[in-house]
Amino acid sequence: MLEVSLSHDFGSFxxxxxxxxxxxxxxxxGASGAGKxxxxxxxxxxxxPTRGRVVAQGxxxxxxxxxxxxxxxxxxVGYVFQEPRLFPxxxxxxxxxxxxxxxxxxxxxxxxxxxxxxxxIGALLERLPGALSGGEKARVSxxxxxxxxxxxxxxxxxxxxxxxxxxxxxxxxxxxxxxAGLPVLYVSHAIGEVARLASTVVLLDAGRVLAAGPAAExxxxxxxxxxxxxxxxxxVLVATVGETAPDGLVxxxxxxxxxxxxxxxxAPGTRLRLRLHASxxxxxxxxxxxxSALNILPxxxxxxxxxxxxRAFVRLRMGREAVLARLTQRSVTALGLAPxxxxxxxxxxxxxxxxxLGAG
Amino acid sequence: xxxxxxEEWTAVxxxxxxxxxxxxxxxxFGIGVxxxxxxxxxxxxxxxxxxxxxxxxxxxxxxxxxxxxxxxRKGPIGGFLYDVFGLVFAFRWTGAALAAAVMGxxxxxxxxxxxxxxxxxxxxxxxxxxxAPRIAVFATVTxxxxxxGVLAGAILAFAKAMGExxxxxTFVSNIPGQTQTLPSAIYAFLQIPGGELQxxxxxxxxxxxxxxxxxxxxxxARRVAKRxxxx
Numbered sequence: 153m154l155e156v157s158l159s160h161d162f163g164s165f166x167x168x169x170x171x172x173x174x175x176x177x178x179x180x181x182g183a184s185g186a187g188k189x190x191x192x193x194x195x196x197x198x199x200x201p202t203r204g205r206v207v208a209q210g211x212x213x214x215x216x217x218x219x220x221x222x223x224x225x226x227x228x229v230g231y232v233f234q235e236p237r238l239f240p241x242x243x244x245x246x247x248x249x250x251x252x253x254x255x256x257x258x259x260x261x262x263x264x265x266x267x268x269x270x271x272x273i274g275a276l277l278e279r280l281p282g283a284l285s286g287g288e289k290a291r292v293s294x295x296x297x298x299x300x301x302x303x304x305x306x307x308x309x310x311x312x313x314x315x316x317x318x319x320x321x322x323x324x325x326x327x328x329x330x331x332a333g334l335p336v337l338y339v340s341h342a343i344g345e346v347a348r349l350a351s352t353v354v355l356l357d358a359g360r361v362l363a364a365g366p367a368a369e370x371x372x373x374x375x376x377x378x379x380x381x382x383x384x385x386x387x388v389l390v391a392t393v394g395e396t397a398p399d400g401l402v403x404x405x406x407x408x409x410x411x412x413x414x415x416x417x418x419a420p421g422t423r424l425r426l427r428l429h430a431s432x433x434x435x436x437x438x439x440x441x442x443x444s445a446l447n448i449l450p451x452x453x454x455x456x457x458x459x460x461x462x463r464a465f466v467r468l469r470m471g472r473e474a475v476l477a478r479l480t481q482r483s484v485t486a487l488g489l490a491p492x493x494x495x496x497x498x499x500x501x502x503x504x505x506x507x508x509l510g511a512g
Numbered sequence: 513x514x515x516x517x518x519e520e521w522t523a524v525x526x527x528x529x530x531x532x533x534x535x536x537x538x539x540x541f542g543i544g545v546x547x548x549x550x551x552x553x554x555x556x557x558x559x560x561x562x563x564x565x566x567x568x569x570x571x572x573x574x575x576x577x578x579x580x581x582x583x584x585r586k587g588p589i590g591g592f593l594y595d596v597f598g599l600v601f602a603f604r605w606t607g608a609a610l611a612a613a614v615m616g617x618x619x620x621x622x623x624x625x626x627x628x629x630x631x632x633x634x635x636x637x638x639x640x641x642x643x644a645p646r647i648a649v650f651a652t653v654t655x656x657x658x659x660x661g662v663l664a665g666a667i668l669a670f671a672k673a674m675g676e677x678x679x680x681x682t683f684v685s686n687i688p689g690q691t692q693t694l695p696s697a698i699y700a701f702l703q704i705p706g707g708e709l710q711x712x713x714x715x716x717x718x719x720x721x722x723x724x725x726x727x728x729x730x731x732x733a734r735r736v737a738k739r740x741x742x743x
Contacts (some may be wrong), residue, residue, distance in 0.1 A: 171634055224640040231641040237634055241656045248654075263660030300642045 154178070154304060154335060157203030157489070158194050158214075167201070167359040176351030177326070179367075181343070181380070186356040186450060187195060188339040195337065196231050197224035208304050209335075225254070232300030234309045238281035238294035244292050247279040251300025261301035262332075271325055272294045287318035288314045294325060298334075305329065305336045311345060320365050343381035347371065347388050347427045355379055373466035373472035374457035377430060385465070386429040387476045393422040399493050401446070408470035409449040412498065430465060430478035434498040437487050447499040469498055516717070521699035522689050524717055530605060532672035532694055534612035535666050542617060542665060567679070570619040571674020576622060576682025579611055583683070601641035607684035608691050612676045616669030623668055626667075629655070659715055660736045667729035694718055 157170035167187040171178075180188045193199035195206050197213065200221060206214040208229070211220050230251075238247050242430060248264070255261070268274045271291040281289060290310055297305060298390055307326070311319045340346050345369075346353060353363040353370040362379060363370050365417060367388055377385035391411065394403035400417045404426065417424055440448065451468030458464045464484050466477045475497050487496065516524065548554070549561055567575045583590040583601045593599040631654055638647040653714035655662075677695040682693040686700055698714045701707035 198637055198641070224637070225643050225645055227641075229641065230644070231638070231640065233634070233635075237638040239635060239639075250639070250644070251642030254648070255644075282569075296642065512645055 153209060154195070154337065154483065155205070155207045156191065156195060158191065158201040158206070160190065160194075160201035160203070162443075165359060167358070169354075169361045171354045171361055171364045173335060173337055174352060175333060175335050175355070177330045177338050177349045178352040178354060179346040179350035179352050180356060181341045181346050181350075182342065182356035182362075183341055185358075186341075187359040188341075188356055189308055190359075192231075192308050192337060192339050192354075195304075195373075196229050197222060197227045198231075198307055206486045210258070211237050225460070228256070228259070228301070228303050228365060228473065230291075230297030230305045232294050232297050232305065232310045234281050234312055235291040236281070238284075238292055240281055242280075243277065244273065244279050244281065245333075247281065247292055248273075248277075248295050248299055252295060254303040255290040255299070259301040259303075264297060264299065265266045267298050270328060283332075287321045290314060290318070290322055291325065294322075294329075302336075305334055306339075307336060309341070311342070312340075330501075334445055343384050344381055344427070347386065348425060353401045357493055368473065371468050372476050374467045374476060377457065377465040377476060377478070379458060382459075383431055383478070384429065385478065386427050386432075387474060389426040389428065389473055389475070391424045393418050393420050393424065393428045395420065406473060406475040408451065408475060409445075411449075413444045428499060430476040432500060433475060433477035435466065435468075435477050435479060435483070435487060435489070436496045436498060437493075439496055442496060443498065445500050449475065449497045449499070450495055451495065453491055453493045453495060456484060456489060457489060466494070470497075516713065518712070519523040519688060520697065520714055520717075523692050523694050523714065525630050526608075526689075526692065527674055527694040528721075530608045530612055533606075533609040533743060534673045534691050535610070535670045538613040538617055538620065538669065539666055541663070542620040543625055543662065544670070546621045546628055546665075548620070550625045550628040564621050565618045567615050572676070572678025573617065573682050575614060576611060576679035579607070579614065579679065579683040583607065601684075602686050603687065605684075605691055606677075608675075608693055611683045611691060613669075615670035615676045616678050619672055620665040620669040623665030624658060624661050625675035627658035628663075630661075631657045660733045663729060663732050667725050667740070672723050672728060674718065674721055674725075694721075726733060 154173040159168040165278060167190050169191060171188065180191060182188055192213065194201050194204055197239050203216050203455060205213050212242050214220060229481050239250065242250070271294060273288065273291050273295060273317065276288060276292065278286060281292070284292065294310065302346050311322055314322065330349060335450045338349060350367045352365065353367045354364040355370060356375060363373065370413065371380060372387045389408060391404040391406045392445060393416070396402050396416060401412045401414060401423045403411060404411045404424065406426065411426060449469040449470055454467045454469040454474065456464055456466050463478060464481050466479065466489060468475045468477065477497060487495070543558065545564060549557060581587050585591060585594055585600065585602055592602055599606065601610050635653055636649050639653045644652065661669065675695055677699065679695055680693060686692050686696040692700065694714055694717065698711045701711040701714070
């Protein structure tokens with residue numbers, strides 16, 4: 153558990169935030185200039201706000217009121233920077249082991265062999281950082297932070313400088329970290345990454361917390377959708393891989409009902425996250441017949457939030473899950489949608505692409 | 513080397529000794545001052561900066577005279593060093609080394625300072641987040657990264673020390689076997705009728721030593737750059 157509260161006035165821009173990050177990945181999400189890096193640097197001890205308090209797993213790292221301000225080196229916070237910041241004069245092995253010699257021997261954390269195996273960097277150990285590709289550098293910098301045995305991992309857009317293929321190479325490792333139980337504070341302005349990784353979302357806007365809570369809640373809040381990507385907004389469903397039908401389609405079981413996908417994302421029983429773009433969800437009052445779309449999930453309209461430009465976000469409650477749909481206000485009126493009205497969400501199978509399947 | 517007379521040979525060896533000691537003794541101070549100038553925000557650093565650069569701008573004779581006044585046996589610093597450590601500078605080879613160190617110091621500090629300013633502080637921040645105390649950050653990150661600059665500064669100062677004349681002759685005179693460095697010996701030979709040949713030989717030695725220093729520094733710098741390569 154990490155508790156953060158801080159305020160600082162930069163003159164042209166002020167930051168005033170407070171949030172708690174439980175175990176798992178907590179995403180600090182917001183546009184550039186929302187104050188994300190200020191917050192993460194204050195947690196790391198690289199920036200001292202005028203007023204602030206940071207408590208990580210019971211230990212006070214910063215408390216301006218009581219005059220506590222642990223220096224960065226004593227905070228035991230692993231920091232993966234946006235640029236890898238590897239030491240250019242040291243081999244990959246020396247880079248990885250850099251923090252280990254200062255780490256508490258008794259602190260829990262993965263061993264050297266475990267980390268190089270998880271990150272797939274065993275073949276790079278004797279190389280210098282200058283000879284590595286961008287993706288390799290990013291993996292080494294994650295390994296270096298992990299081997300300092302941190303109690304908390306901070307990641308400041310570690311994938312922002314990478315192309316899509318490299319990003320795809322790193323994301324599974326971060327998912328594994330999350331699943332290993334290390335608390336991660338993850339800064340990003342890429343909604344796809346956040347949807348795939350985050351268990352908790354803290355939405356920042358102009359230095360303030362707009363919303364904070366479990367990812368599924370924040371993502372399905374129609375009022376927040378414009379801040380969560382607008383046209384790219386969408387919900388995240390937790391799914392378990394089910395059986396494969398004779399025609400090759402694979403059933404994914406969610407609390408909202410079964411979703412069929414064309415490509416198997418893993419062995420039966422694997423837990424996944426499904427991201428459903430609000431623009432890819434069609435609503436119908438009656439259960440549609442004679443439609444090519446396979447995935448039809450029943451739900452109840454919970455909230456409707458109009459958006460400038462004649463559109464609206466509609467949240468459908470489906471058991472413990474919720475799905476967001478983006479449609480025109482004309483459709484809302486034509487369908488007579490209002491809170492409490494039952495209707496069906498139609499998902500085009502193709503909209504559930506492999507990119508949107510993250511290990512959950 | 514049979515083509516050098518014993519007297520000439522003594523001057524060459526003395527110069528090498530003076531320059532080596534001057535660089536070795538001033539290098540830690542050079543790094544320290546360069547760090548202060550590059551990183552510290554203390555008020556009054558402009559004064560330190562001006563002081564360090566003074567020998568570069570002043571006539572060398574004035575620097576030598578100032579050394580004589582302050583580091584002579586009766587000078588405030590020289591007297592203290594003699595009373596406490598028994599160290600004598602005036603008219604000794606140690607004084608030649610001091611004069612050479614002072615004259616080479618601005619060159620050394622400038623080269624190291626440039627190297628420090630080129631180090632990305634973000635790397636040092638990263639080391640701090642990995643738990644490294646400040647001294648360890650300096651020893652394992654900053655120092656290795658500024659090594660080419662430190663080497664360049666040391667070699668510049670060495671070359672300067674080999675050629676220092678004005679401040680040296682003012683401070684420690686020109687005593688054969690004691691304080692007669694290479695340039696002093698060349699000067700002395702030029703004062704004697706028929707000494708041109710000896711002067712020319714020593715001038716040749718100066719050129720060889722200077723070229724050697726440049727070649728070595730280039731070679732080392734290239735190796736370091738290759739090691740850090742493409743960072």
